Amino acid sequence: MLPIIVIGKGPSAIKIKSSSDYKIACCNNAIDFTDKVDYVFFNDVEPISYLKEGDLDKVDNVILPSFLNSKGIVDNFSVDGRCYWEDVINNIFPNIFKNKNILLHELYIGDNSRQNKNDNYPTLSDPDIGTVESCGETAISWILSQTHHRDIIICGIEKSGGYHPDFYKLDSDGNPINSGWGSAPQPSGYDRDYSRIEFRIDKSIASIRRLDEMGDVF
Secondary structure (H helix, E strand, C coil), X not given: CCCEEXXXXXXXXXXXXXXXXXXXXXXXXXHHHECXXXXXXXXXXXXXXXXXXXXXXXXXXXXXXXXXXXXXXXXXXXXXXEEEHHHHHHHHCCCCCCCCEXXXXXXXXXXXXXXXCCCCCCECCECCCECCCCHHHHHHHHHHXXXXXXXXXXXXXXXXXXXXXXXXXXXXXXXXXXXXXXXXXXXXXXXXXXXXXXXXXXXXXXXXXXXXXXXXXX
């Protein structure tokens, strides 16, 4: 099984050229850092709102939770801050996901039965640490549970947190554009998020390596 490079939006993110020697996965808008994407992960509606029609043309598979976090920015379709995936791709962003292969999962425990649904999507929750808490953890968890990849190489995902300058643009309210909200208290929450990723890697008997700014693995 080929190694898989997971690109996040942290300060260590670098541009990655696609190759037959590895697969590439991206945390939402990190697709800007490569020319071809095997898997892209979204937990929240907000990063999708910054996509333009055609941005996903280079993406083979879009990984979505059955209910995305919406934070009220799509009030017509949001219930208690969550938005069902069919509304997201068919009603809210009908031009973004055209002809895309969508793969679904249960983000939070109980989402399969949320709003009287009777879904049976694979869960990413772990019996020891519970529900995933970041998009990076979602990506790693899904890769470990739904694929055979065990050699995982990361960039733009780090204990110190923060964002690469390309993603740290402020909107009119002073919030970072394309960054996602971040559910953990910062900055200490980043260290917690990273530790959770390491736990899942160790539990799955996988390996995690990093890319430096020159693209070398260490």
